[in-house]
Amino acid sequence: MLNNWKKWLLGDGEVLDDLPAPREIPDLSREKIKEKNRQKALEIENKAWIKRLVRAESRGFHIAYIVIAVLSCIGMIGVLLFLIGNLPNYGQENPRTLEVVTRYVEKGLEETGAVNIVSGMILDYRAFDTLGESHVLFTAFVCAMILLRQDYRNMHSPVDDFRSLIGDEYFDLSKDTILQESGALLGSWIFLFGIYVLLNGQNSPGGGFSGGAIMGTGLIIFAASFGMARVDKFFTRKLFFNLVFLSLAFYNFAKGYVFFMGANGLENHIPKGTPGALLSGGLILPLDIAVGIVVACTMFGFYSLFRRGSIGGKIEP
Amino acid sequence: MNVIHNFPLFTVLLSLFSGVLCTRLSNKAAKYYTAVLQVLLMALSASVFFYTLQTGPFTYVLGEFPAPWGNELRAGVLESMMALFFLLVLFCSCIGGWHFLDEDIDESKHNLYFSLIHLLTAALMALAWTNDIFTGYVFLEILTLTSCGILIVREIGRTTLAAVRYMILNLLGSGLFLLGVSFLYDITGHLLLVPMGDTIGQISGDPHEMMVLTLSLTFLTIGLSIKSGLFPFHFWMPDTYGWSTPGSASILSSLVSKAYIFLLFKIFYRGIGIEVFERMPLRNILFVLGLCGIFFGSVSAIRENNLDRMVAFSSAAQIGYIYVGIGIGGSAGYTAAIFHIMAHGLTKSLLFLSAPRLAEASGNSLLFKNLTGSGLRNKSAGFFFLMASFSMIGIPGLAGFSSKLLFAYTALYSGSNLKWLLTMLMLSISSLLNTLYFIRTDIRIYNSSFDRQALGEKEPGENGQAPGALSPAGSENPAIPEAPAADSSEEMAPLPLSKADKGQKGRSAAPDYIVPATILILLNIFLGLYSQGIADLINIGLKGF
Numbered sequence: 001m002l003n004n005w006k007k008w009l010l011g012d013g014e015v016l017d018d019l020p021a022p023r024e025i026p027d028l029s030r031e032k033i034k035e036k037n038r039q040k041a042l043e044i045e046n047k048a049w050i051k052r053l054v055r056a057e058s059r060g061f062h063i064a065y066i067v068i069a070v071l072s073c074i075g076m077i078g079v080l081l082f083l084i085g086n087l088p089n090y091g092q093e094n095p096r097t098l099e100v101v102t103r104y105v106e107k108g109l110e111e112t113g114a115v116n117i118v119s120g121m122i123l124d125y126r127a128f129d130t131l132g133e134s135h136v137l138f139t140a141f142v143c144a145m146i147l148l149r150q151d152y153r154n155m156h157s158p159v160d161d162f163r164s165l166i167g168d169e170y171f172d173l174s175k176d177t178i179l180q181e182s183g184a185l186l187g188s189w190i191f192l193f194g195i196y197v198l199l200n201g202q203n204s205p206g207g208g209f210s211g212g213a214i215m216g217t218g219l220i221i222f223a224a225s226f227g228m229a230r231v232d233k234f235f236t237r238k239l240f241f242n243l244v245f246l247s248l249a250f251y252n253f254a255k256g257y258v259f260f261m262g263a264n265g266l267e268n269h270i271p272k273g274t275p276g277a278l279l280s281g282g283l284i285l286p287l288d289i290a291v292g293i294v295v296a297c298t299m300f301g302f303y304s305l306f307r308r309g310s311i312g313g314k315i316e317p
Numbered sequence: 318m319n320v321i322h323n324f325p326l327f328t329v330l331l332s333l334f335s336g337v338l339c340t341r342l343s344n345k346a347a348k349y350y351t352a353v354l355q356v357l358l359m360a361l362s363a364s365v366f367f368y369t370l371q372t373g374p375f376t377y378v379l380g381e382f383p384a385p386w387g388n389e390l391r392a393g394v395l396e397s398m399m400a401l402f403f404l405l406v407l408f409c410s411c412i413g414g415w416h417f418l419d420e421d422i423d424e425s426k427h428n429l430y431f432s433l434i435h436l437l438t439a440a441l442m443a444l445a446w447t448n449d450i451f452t453g454y455v456f457l458e459i460l461t462l463t464s465c466g467i468l469i470v471r472e473i474g475r476t477t478l479a480a481v482r483y484m485i486l487n488l489l490g491s492g493l494f495l496l497g498v499s500f501l502y503d504i505t506g507h508l509l510l511v512p513m514g515d516t517i518g519q520i521s522g523d524p525h526e527m528m529v530l531t532l533s534l535t536f537l538t539i540g541l542s543i544k545s546g547l548f549p550f551h552f553w554m555p556d557t558y559g560w561s562t563p564g565s566a567s568i569l570s571s572l573v574s575k576a577y578i579f580l581l582f583k584i585f586y587r588g589i590g591i592e593v594f595e596r597m598p599l600r601n602i603l604f605v606l607g608l609c610g611i612f613f614g615s616v617s618a619i620r621e622n623n624l625d626r627m628v629a630f631s632s633a634a635q636i637g638y639i640y641v642g643i644g645i646g647g648s649a650g651y652t653a654a655i656f657h658i659m660a661h662g663l664t665k666s667l668l669f670l671s672a673p674r675l676a677e678a679s680g681n682s683l684l685f686k687n688l689t690g691s692g693l694r695n696k697s698a699g700f701f702f703l704m705a706s707f708s709m710i711g712i713p714g715l716a717g718f719s720s721k722l723l724f725a726y727t728a729l730y731s732g733s734n735l736k737w738l739l740t741m742l743m744l745s746i747s748s749l750l751n752t753l754y755f756i757r758t759d760i761r762i763y764n765s766s767f768d769r770q771a772l773g774e775k776e777p778g779e780n781g782q783a784p785g786a787l788s789p790a791g792s793e794n795p796a797i798p799e800a801p802a803a804d805s806s807e808e809m810a811p812l813p814l815s816k817a818d819k820g821q822k823g824r825s826a827a828p829d830y831i832v833p834a835t836i837l838i839l840l841n842i843f844l845g846l847y848s849q850g851i852a853d854l855i856n857i858g859l860k861g862f
Contacts, residue, residue, distance in 0.1 A: 080496075083532045086525070087503050096516055097506025100385050111382070128379045128388035132443065132455035135333055139436050139459050142340065142429055143466040151423040153472040241340060248337045256330045262380035263326070264318055 113272030114202040114281035123207075123284045131255050134208075134291050138248060141298040150309035176225075183225025191218030198292040202281035208288040212295025219300045228308060235300070237312025244297050247290040254283055254290075321368045322377055324361040325390045325446040328400065329439050331358065336435035344427035348415065351431045355408040358438065362404055366397035374861045376448060385512045391448040395655070395858025399579055400445040402659050405840065406571050406666050407438060409833035413670035414564015416829055421471045421562035430470050437463040437568070444576045450498055450588055451508045453580050457494065461487045461544070464573045467565040468557060479556035486553050490543035497537025501588070504530060510587035521593045531597050534589060538599060541581045545574040547603075547640055548610035551633035555621070558629035558669065559683075566625065567669040570632045571662035578639055578658060582651065585643075586862045595646050604644020604736065608743050610637025615750035624672045624683045627754060628665070631709065634747060635661040641740060642724060645731045652855045653723040659851075660708070660716035660844055667705040667837045674698035674830060675762060685761060692762035699762055701834045706755040708841055711748055716841045719848030721748065 044050055088094045104121055112120030122130045191214075198211025223231045261268040273280035304311050335354055339347045369375070374393030378384070411434060422430055436459055443456035465487070469480040502508055504526070505516040520526045543550040558566045585594045594600065614634030621627035635657070642654025676683045678694035692699025708715035721744060728740035844851060 079532065083500065083529065086529050087500065088526075088529075090503065094506070096519075097503070099512075100506060100508075103386055124380070125382050125387050126451070129449075129452050129455050131333070132452065132459060135336070135436065135439070136455065136458050136462065138337065139433070139462045139466070142336075142432055142436075143462055143469070146426055146429050146433075146466055146470050146472075147477075149425070151425050151472075153423045245337050245341050249334060252330055252334045252337075256326070258381075259326055259379045260323060262382075263323065263378050268381075 109275055112281060112284070113275055114284050115276050116202055116204060116207070118205075119201050119207050119281065119284055119288070123287050124282070127255055127258070130291075131251065134248065134251060134294060137295060137298050138244070141244075141301055144302055144305055145311075148305040148309055149311070179225045183221050187218050187222040187225065190221060191215055194218055194292075194296070198288055199278065199285070201288040202284045203276055203278075208291025209295055211288070212292035213299060215292060215296035216299025216303075219296065220303045223300070223303065228304065232312055235312065240297055240301065240312055243293055247293040247297075251287060251290045251294075254287065258283060319368065321364055322375055322392075324365050325377060325392050325396075325400075325442070326379070328358050328361050328442040329446065332435045332439035332442060336432050336439060339428050339432035339435055342428050342431075344424070347428040347431040348418075351411060351434060352408070354435070355404060355411065355438070358442070359401065359404045359408065362397055362400040365392050366394070366401055369394050369397055384509055385507060388452055389448040389509060390446040392446060393858055393861050394854060395862060396445050398854065398858060399655075399658075400442060402662065403441045403445060403572055403576070404438070405836070406662050407434075407441070407568060409837050410564050410567035410571070410666050410670065412829055413666075413833040414562060414567065416827060417563050417673060423472065426470060430467065433463045433466040433470070434568075437467065437573075441572060441576050444580050447583075448511065448587070449509050450501065450513065450584065453583070454491075454495060454498055457544075457577070457580065458491060460573060460576060461491060464569055467568065468561045470565070471560070471562050473560070475556070475560045479553070479560050483553050483557045486550060487544055490540040493536045493540030493543070495540075497533050497535075497540060500529070500533035500536065504533065510583065513588045514590045517588075517593055518590050521590070521596075527593075527596075530589075530593075531599065534594075534597065535599060537584065538581065538603070541577045542603075542606070542640070545577040545581075546633055546636050548606045548613060548633070548637060551610060551614060551630075551636070554633050555617075555626040555629040558632065559623060559625040563670055563673040566629075567666040570629065570669060571666040574632075574636060575639075575658045575662055578636075578654075581643075582655070583862075586859070600644050600646055603640045604739075607637040607640030607642075607644055608739060610634060610640065611743050611747045612637075612750075615747055615754070619750060619754045621754075622685050624676065624685065624688060624758065625669070626683075627758070628668045628672060631751070631754070632661075632665055634751075635665070635709075638720070638724065638747075641743070642727065645724075645727050645736055645740065647727070647731060648856060648859055649723075649727040649730065651859055652852050653720065653727045655855050655859075656723055656844075656848070656852055657720040660720040660841070663716060663837050663841045663844065664705050664708045667701055667834060667841070668709070670830065670834060670837075671698045671702040671705065675702060685758070688758075689761055690763070690765040692759075693765055697831055697834070701838060702762065703759055704838050704841070706759055708845070710751050710755050714842065714845050716844035716848070719845050723848065723852060 088097075090097065092098075104117060104125065108117040108120045108125075109115060112124040114120035114124070194211050194213075194215030194217070196211075197206035197214055198208065201207030201211065219231070219235070258268055258270070260266075270282045272282045275281075279285065301311055331354065335350070339350065342350060369392055374391060374396075376384075377390040377392065379388040379390065381387070418427060418430070440456040440460040440463060444453060444460065447453050447456070461484075465480050465484045468483060469476055498508075501513065504520075505513045507513040507516060517530065520530075546554050554570075558570050561569065585591060611634045614630050614632070614637060618627045618630035618634065621630060638657050638661070639654045642650050642657060644650070645653075672683065674695050675688055675691040675698050678698070679687045679689075679691045682688070692702065704715070708717040711718040711721045724740060725744060728737045728744075731737060731740075
């Protein structure tokens, strides 16, 4: 008993001893690659121009490089400060900049039906930019899929694959009670708050991008605390892609319809609703929902890609 | 309002939608859908082109809110001509690059590649039609991301490295562009180009305002010139173009960097006002940098031993030509620059599509020593490469000659003796250098028994590589085909090499190469023979720009 107490006092608890050690795998392929790279590096080092470069570096080229970099940064900062100091004043003192802003502020509510003028601006006055902006996120997501989704080209070897599985198992915190309890508590509230921000985009600060980001965070917390397998059960790959596709397609067609009608001088028959109510702002609410879904999906998609190199479980053929 | 007025919007919306749709399609469906959609978009742009030729330019309000408040598209002769040109080259590059997709891109990611192609099309269309500087910025971002995407899709170490470098420089350019845009917004209070130009016209008399304006415009111009690869920023070109899959290389070199320059034109003409711009010293700096780009690009191209990298360095030189045109100024200078955008786009895409086919007939190696006689093994690729290189050198009857002639004329009548002298000098030097490296290539690919010892040639790799660019894998051992397995991917299952493995002959008469190459070369000849007509059209477009 005294021994145990001493152990506890010194902190040599059994808890640490019982943790499984990462299994040792003789990683032959990796060793081979390393050896090859070492040889290649030696070959390169022996090349004449590399030798010249190394000599130049020892002669102070490196220092000169740093000095030039620092000097050009300072120069850039100086130019920017000078420029900002000389910019014309903003607001009442500079009447020519007021033409556009005045209408947004004074007539925004009447023309867009949204209490939140920013939402009215980005989703009604300048909706074409926002159309592009929501596709920027999608484009980034496609690029991330190309880079990170596992396929026969970017998996090094079966050994590596096996290692990553082991790693996932080892670092999987889904058996951690504290994390699970707080995850369940926080995740659901965060998700709810995301929906609130999303739905109130036309009346208060918020909207599709911010609400979607919060919802995505809720999903990520849920996945982190309960494990990816639990999320995969309801958030499959098919559902993921269908949601993104339907949201963006809806966005595209709804906005295309408004652009088309507006440009041709036709009435677009979209009711503006009572300002301040949930159903107000014309198309702003549905568009916000579409953008929110896309943002939440892509946020979670990035997390899933970075964590295990696939979306919705299985590695694709 | 004519129904044609809606077509510019449709081109953007359709391609954005298709970008999303392609992630849901199978590989084969995505491939054919891309080709069909591009033909449709071409038809739309062509009808806008012929419509604007007859009735003049029109603006298209996006939504209910007119110009200074809402977004706007604008279609004139020049915009529709550029859109048509972008789509034509895009179509040819996509079809011409089909053959290499199986080899270069993983099977599960073909549809993602086509998705990116559609998003890139949308960005190009939006940049061609937009009348708003911030819409320009948004779609510029899409263009940046998609161009990195179609580069990394090959998933070998080198493309990832090249993409990271390309991405960093591009983001630097985007950042500077955004700084410029926000300064311009602060000065004028407008984001739409026409009201912005009007406001700047009012304040251009004030020297203090002009100084602020010049600095803001400098940021914006530096940003776009980094993205398009003007002289001190051209070092990303060889890796980016040299290692990407052929279709991507062709799109990146002949469209993406040109779209940035076209946006620059738009800002100069409408956002700043061309008279105000011509009073700024910025023009002369662009002129000098353009001249440097021509010289150093050509010199680097001569030093290359890898065909794709040589062609890529020659792109740096051609971008220099375009900036020289801007630097000479006057409507003739801008006409020459825009003409060169088209001439170079048509030629360079043909070169980038032909070079890998020559390599395919030489054990998948792009190194000069292995390319000997490849034009005889793959006759069609050899012929088209020859024609394209003649156009680059400037043989009369082809587009390259006409654009050089236009530059010479422009410089003669520019009214500045120094610029005239420098341009003529650089034109002759550059033509000489162009001839040097292209004729060297042509002789090599058409010579079946190239006697290396008789010429006393040194082993390549030692003197040819520029510092910072490591020698390509397999350069020491010509027997090993230069497969995409360059870095750590060597442990993978052996990649399916090209069809050339089945015999050194390569595919001589494949329709997916012959058709786009024939379109490109016919357009090139058309541009060469009817250069005056095209230049007049550009001039009309610029007048109403």
